[in-house]
Amino acid sequence: MSVSAPDIAAKPARGFRPDLKTIGPLVALALLILLGITLNENFLSYNNITNVLARSSFIGIIAIGATFVITSGGLDLSVGSMAAVIAGVMIMVMNWLIPSFGIGWSVILAGMAAGILIGGAAGIGNGLMITRGRIEAFIVTLGTMGIFRSLVTFLADGGTLSLNFQVADVYRPVYYDGLLGIPYPILVFALVAIGGEIVMRRTSFGRHCAAIGSNEQVARYSSINVDNVRLITYILQGILVGVAVLLYVPRLGSASSTTGVLWELEAIAAVIIGGTTLKGGYGRVWGTVVGVVILGLIGNILNLQSFISPYLNGAFQGVIIILAVLLQRGGRRD
Amino acid sequence: MVDAQETSVAPILSAHRVSKSFGEIPVLFSIDFDVRPGEVHAIIGENGAGKSTLIKILSGIEQPTSGSIAFDGQTVELPPDGKAEAMGIVLIHQELNLAEHLTVADSIFLGRELKRFGFLDTGEMRRRARAVMETLHVSVDPDARINTLSVADKQMVEIAKAISRDARVLIMDEPTAVLSVSETQTLFEQIKRLTARGVAVVFISHKLDEIMELANRVTVLRDGQLIATVGTQALTPDSIAQMMVGRELSNLYPPKHEPNVDAPVVLRVRNLDAATVKNISFDLRKGEILGFAGLIGSGRTAVAEAVVGLAQKSAGEVTLNGEPVNFTRVAQSVDAGVAYMTKDRKGKGLLLNMGLRPNLTLLTLKNHLRAGFLDTSSEDRALERAVRRFDIRARDASVAVGRLSGGNQQKLMLGKTMESDPDIIIMDEPTRGIDVGTKQQIYHIIAALAAEGKAVIVISSELQEVIGLSHRVVVMRTGRIAGVLEGAEITEEEIMRYAAGIKQSGHDERISA
Structure with missing residues (x-):
């Protein structure tokens, strides 16, 4: 009983352990960049880097939403199919509005609004079934994944939905142009990432997500409205899928049943590679950004060299995911 | 108990100078312990004395940091994860380890299912399960699912499982904590039958009378140290208690600050009904420490959770400083100045x-x-x-x-x-599983809070704690308030009389005293 408070810092830390959990993804990224430079002198060129980042930005924006869902102990498997439905409906809405609005930005803005709304609505649907319906997130989003995928096939009548090519011409710069040489998708990705990191780190919502993912009971006993926080993560996920699709539609100007296939897995993979724990309780948005870039660079590097078939892209991504989880486990002792 | 007392019978399981630390924290210091065939050897000590760690070492779940274990006279290293069961050492955990969705027969043969031609021989397993249950004189259907059984029956299934594995050493961690008096008697009969067959039983209990009735020898632990191992006939409940505590109890608890009897009632609960509790009424005054005593499962936590909005109320009213309140989420009670501290700090x-x-x-x-x-x-x-x-x-x-x-x-x-x-703090088992020094700190904090004018409810299963801290004590039994004690009535015996249902206050006339 004679011990005073300053004891908390009195015991010295037992040696410095480089925390693999924290720096692991950064080390992997650095190694990949080194590998890229050795394999091809064009690797660090402006064109190559902007190309990789712009292509990664769709998955990246979706994966930032997934970081919140996964951190709070949830899962959303429907994002790929959701993206396809949003793309399809956006195109239909824009084509349908051309007679009344004419060719121009008003049509595109209306389409964008529709995209965000549908994303949010899909998120509300997923979130309500999970929180109010008390159904496993895996089951709910597996179900909506099938529903969304089949819906886009139905809307496209088994084929492809194409945006009116004049509108597509007006819309195209949103993907291909940029500000100060940085393409818009990369800018949006960066903004979402910075915003996401701040929300995760510096708001009650972010703290509550981690608390719920860590132990839902503790969160409930600590006066956190568990259901509402969960619901918000799914809505946020839906809206971010909408944002990603806004940037994706001008790239090809079309949507079909193969749009966004396997995006959910790429997004989840990026989150996990970035160091967020799959079962929740700990998440970091910057890690997800690194994860997305790692996945993008693997494909890019395979394309830039000639020893290994680029068809093995998926295999390399798979290996990286497994390694990432293995390293995470090594980083924590119990 | 036949020859168990004779030292000529060699111990079947023994620990020699066993120590254990978790990280830097030592929890057991050089303990010698043995149990002989046909004997009941009780381990007793306060929470945090190291009882659970010792039995985990005896059953191989934990490995000792130093010292050795001998089984049948041979020094052995017990395999971890309950695999010592194959050697005949069976541990029955306090929170029984049964898969809730299996049937009784499935559970008894779990991990060593009987097979015929490579397929499960369910008929034979059912038959043998029934036979084992019959030797125990228990009428539990082998096809019943575990989650449909009472706690006492689940315990019988665990014992049946142990018997069917030819257990030679049966280690039980507070088996009676969740049992009623008659269930406890049934359990004791089983234990006596087992020891008559030469099974060695190690038994943790907090209840001195049980130990006096059942055990041949008692080992007392305190703060991880072996205090004594003695034959039961040489003991009285008083001498055991003295060995357990080993210090003047009065030092442990801060002096009771007399509450002002005219202090305003800050929390008034009337006729509260919730899932497992019925007709709960009590008052809490400013500056008062109100103890809630009772057996585990008597509904004390359920009352607290219903009051703060963690569980649903089905009837009754709660008034806070005279204003009726109805908390449906914790956030509301926290905002109103009522905080509940759970007993399950890890969960x-x-x-x-x-x-x-x-x-x-x-x-x-x-x-x-x-x-x-x-x-x-x-x-x-x-x-x-x-x-x-x-x-x-x-x-x-x-x-x-x-x-x-x-x-x-x-x-x-x-x-x-x-x-x-908060102005009102409800602490549920505030000192569960912590060392004596910290307990004392917490007791002083609680007393200081009350002296400051906060109102505190202390829910505790440790009678000494309730007695040492509380100005008044509410005793609960099977979801109802059995009695409210104050002043000189607050004694261990009196609380136990109410908690065990021997005594019941006729009406609620004393509640708002």
Whole structure:
């Protein structure tokens, strides 16, 4: 009983352990960049880097939403199919509005609004079934994944939905142009990432997500409205899928049943590679950004060299995911 | 109990100079222990004395840091994860380890299913399960699912499982804690039958009378040290208690500050019904410490959870400072100045994978917002204050709280609860599983809170604690209030009479005393 408070810092830390959990993804990224430079002198060129980042930005924006869902102990498997439905409906809405609005930005803005709304609505649907319906997130989003995928096939009548090519011409710069040489998708990705990191780190919502993912009971006993926080993560996920699709539609100007296939897995993979724990309780948005870039660079590097078939892209991504989880486990002792 | 007392019978299982530390924290110091065939050897000691660790070492679940274990006279290293069962050493956990969805027969043969031609021989397993249950004189259907059984029946299934495995040493961790008096008697008959067949039984209990009735020898542990191993006939409940505590109890508890009988009633509960409790009425005054005693499962936690809005009320009313309130979520009760500190600090109280700071402020994050964003330096200041006030000791603030000692976890949880600056604090088992020194600190904190004018409810299964702290004691039994004691009535015997149903206050006339 004679011990005073300053004891908390009195015991010295037992040696410095480089925390693999924290720096692991950064080390992997650095190694990949080194590998890229050795394999091809064009690797660090402006064109190559902007190309990789712009292509990664769709998955990246979706994966930032997934970081919140996964951190709070949830899962959303429907994002790929959701993206396809949003793309399809956006195109239909824009084509349908051309007679009344004419060719121009008003049509595109209306389409964008529709995209965000549908994303949010899909998120509300997923979130309500999970929180109010008390159904496993895996089951709910597996179900909506099938529903969304089949819906886009139905809307496209088994084929492809194409945006009116004049509108597509007006819309195209949103993907291909940029500000100060940085393409818009990369800018949006960066903004979402910075915003996401701040929300995760510096708001009650972010703290509550981690608390719920860590132990839902503790969160409930600590006066956190568990259901509402969960619901918000799914809505946020839906809206971010909408944002990603806004940037994706001008790239090809079309949507079909193969749009966004396997995006959910790429997004989840990026989150996990970035160091967020799959079962929740700990998440970091910057890690997800690194994860997305790692996945993008693997494909890019395979394309830039000639020893290994680029068809093995998926295999390399798979290996990286497994390694990432293995390293995470090594980083924590119990 | 035949020859068990004769030292000529060689022990079947023994520990020699066994010590155990978790990390840097030693919990057992050089313990010698043995149990002979046909004997019941009880282990007794306060919470945190090291009883559970000792039986985990005896059953191979934990490995000793130093010292050795001998089985049948041979020094052995017991295999971990319950595999010592194959050698005949069976541990029955306090929170029974049965798969809830299996049937009784499935459970008894789990892990060593009988097979015929490579397929499960369910008929034979059912037949043998029935036979084992019959030898125990228990009427439990072998096809019943575990989750449909009462706790006492589940325990019988565990015992049947042990018998069917030809257990030679049966180790039981507080088997009677959740049993009624008649269920306890049935259990004791089974234990006597087993020892008559030469099974050695190691038995942890807090109940001195049980130990006097059942055990041949008693080992007393205190703070991880072996105090004595003695034959039961040489003991009286008083001498055991003295050995357990080993110090003047009066030092442990702060002097009782007499509450003002005219102090206003801050919390009034009338005829509250909730899932497992019925017709609960009590008053809590400013500056008062109100104890809630009763057996495990008597509904004390359910009352607290219904009051703060963690569980649904089906009837009754709660008034706070004269105003009727109906909390449906914890946030409302916290805002109104009523805080509940759970007994389950690992499952419901703390985020074990996180550091001290997020745990401390989780309940009150909105006090640390600046322009909508978390102000971590404000959180740091709160942590500094809490560390000083509650003497929380950790290597540094970022260490995962799961790696703190139980006492420090408890103090952190207390700090978290007090962050909301409540006027009424309901503490559920505030000293469960922590060392004596920390207990004493917590007792002093509780007394200081009451002296400051807070109202405190202390729910505890440790009678000494309830007696040492409370101004009045509510005793619960099977979901109802059995009696309210005050002043000189607050004795261990009196509380137990109400808790066990021997005595019942006729009406609620004394409740608002």
